[in-house]
Amino acid sequence: MRRSAAPSQVQGKSFKKTRFIPPGRSNADVSKEITKMSPDPNLFQGAEQSQNDPGVCSSNPCPSEGIPREVGDGTRVDPLPPVHSASKEITESKAQEEEASSLLKYFSVVWCKASKKKHKKWEGDAILIVRGRSFTLKDLEGKDIGRGIGYKFKDLENVEEGQTLIIGGKEIEILGTISSDDFNSGKCFQHGSGSPAVPSSQAARKCFSNPFKSVCQSTQGQGNRWNDCRPRHNPCTPNALVMPRPDENHQWMFNRHCSPIVDVVIDPHLVHHLRPHQKDGIIFLYECVMGMRAVGKCGAILADEMGLGKTLQCISLIWTLQCQGPYGGKPVIKKTLIVTPGSLVNNWRKEFQKWLGSERIKIFTVDQDHKVEEFINATFHSVLIISYEMLLRSLDQIKIIPFGLLICDEGHRLKNSSIKTTAALSSLSCEKRVILTGTPVQNDLQEFFALVDFVNPGILGSLSSYRKIYEEPIIMSREPSSSKEERELGERRATELTRLTGRFILRRTQEVINKYLPPKIENVVFCRPGALQIELYRKLLRSQSVRFCLQGLLENSAHLICIGALKKLCNHPCLLFSSVKGKEFSSSCEENEERNLCQGLLSVFPAGYNPLQFSEKESGKLQVLVKLLAVIHELRPTEKVILVSNYRQTLNVLEEVCKRHGYACARLDGQTPVSQRQQIVDSFNSKYSTDFIFLLSSKAGGVGLNLIGGSHLILYDIDWNPATDIQAMSRVWRDGQKHPVHIYRLLTTGTIEEKIYQRQISKQGLSGAVVDLTRSSEHIQFSVEELKNLFTLHESSHCVTHDLLDCECTGEKGHTGELSADPITTVHSTCL
């Protein structure tokens, strides 16, 4: 496709006219000329010749001559110039051609529509890319707003700063040259918002436009005030944790009253407890929310792995900012809003109490009996802790409270900017925003944008510009078919994105606290399915639904229903029985599908089967679990067990097993009232607790909880997403744990559970920590090939995972159990 200049330019000659003065620009160079850039006719001729009639030079190669045309991106382009056949014009030396093709320049420009009006207004900033004989004009959102090819190399080569050109129907003024480095990294598209904490010319101008005394003057002229404003804690003691002082630029921006600079020192009472990584984390948070890391941006994402004490780091920050500040010692904030999942509201209160006692700071937690109005009326509370759900309900009241700091715990839920919670929180005027998450955030570039844009609105530009400048080149560079140029551009953009956001995102891994924690031993226990399970499994795989899935005949969620049924069966056949029975008379479409799937299954169950009186022998995993619990109970009578499942019905079965064996247990799942959750956790963690087992629904209560009362954690079923399981495991292996921690993951041999596990391992291996907690099987796409693999029962293998590992061990190393009657096929800890 070709682009050309305006109809008036078709003669291919530049003409001169008086340059107009753009608004706000100096008129010193009024006498400069406007150059009309015209495509090189020779080039069109060659091109058209080859398109239209090989060997014959067309005298009118362009059918649409004279009529402006719309091209790909909707840009209106002008008609092509008439081309005259002149063979001598076609001949351009090879050297010149090569020279032309190597030309690549970038310019920052302003543009407006070309017109002869005397007083024009520039319509916007843009980037002009000159490549060989062509140009592209992009707006600062990265969108193409003009393109043209076939220009004279000489014209394009000589483009320089200060020049005014007409190309592609637009009048542009070249403001400056952009280095290829700045273009490739995408820096040239940033509007100054993402620049480091050095005053941009704009920021500086703003500052100077409102003159006030310099920092030097302020300290000289206010000797007495300086003496009065002493740091709250002594910054000179050997262990003092002193926050960085604001630099001159920060002072220009924020110290308008020229108050003396005072050291901000973390309360020694807290410093005494802080781990080194937490001290670094507090400095990081302080710098971010004070706007010391990016001009005009006060947000941070603390993405430390689970259990690293993000809560304590935030408490230290809040306590510091509420009592101190760098300018005259004036506190930076008055009130803080903490939004957290319902199950953690009271955990936050406890943590405040643990680290600061109950006198220093007054905390208000919102629940059914304690409404936001109370917080508004009783002014002595300075911290409001509220669940995400309650926040939505009380948004109108929350909006009128002038919070100085907003903390969103488990904030990965804000990754979708269109959900209500994100919209509600974004509507708060508070600028200092912190997201806490143990789940990494880089896996999806759009979700990443939502989180970054929430804490530092606008730092990456608009979503559409972000897509053009970062997302599209990065994704394109990862396509196997990408060119070298695309790969390089994608890498540069990715590096720039990391650099831009790295200033306010911090992630440390659990390695930093390993040395403070007792050892952790992880076991994957492969359990052979029971006879009834195998028979039902075979029947399910032969069902019409599974067959149709494999032939690609069923759409939507059909395969998920099959997967769900297989997973239930792995946990216990009675779960499958109950769900088939429950759906016998249902008329919903999905349940119809499930009924089709389960047709004929009931006949496999023994006559008069009662799911409430299930037998432990019917499930391989349950048999293993019962043995495991008995051993722990007998050998480690003082130690306790967390038993985790993703399903409430499975927890019901497990609770029944506990009853049968006389094990006292506590339970927390999605239906546990939020107000009771912390109490249940506290009572289990207490050394006086008589509970042996804590039944936990990983989806409902996994995040953020401290369950250090238990030191054995059994994952009864497996989730597609390794992060869900890692979240659950992190509940016990964290600060405060006294015993070595044992993790047991139960898997049914040869079944879908092994396949999910294999997928988990490869997913972790592939993307390291880049996983997403909330992504469930509903979002997983399966090819027919993958489904075939999922819907296969490997009856002859003792452990498919072990087979796949090509492990040379004979089964003795790290394995226990016999293959015959024992339900445990293999216990791996060393092979994996």
Ligand SMILES: Nc1ncnc2c1ncn2[C@@H]1O[C@H](COP(=O)(O)OP(=O)(O)OP(=O)(O)O)[C@@H](O)[C@H]1O
């Ligand atoms: N420096 C410390 N010394 C002793 N205990 C600590 C320290 N820091 C944190 N803890 C304790 O470690 C436990 C885990 O901390 P916290 O709940 O803040 O972790 P987290 O980083 O928020 O993890 P998650 O992502 O799972 O929510 C808490 O019981 C907390 O009191």
Ligand SMILES: [Mg+2]
């Ligand atoms: Mg937490």
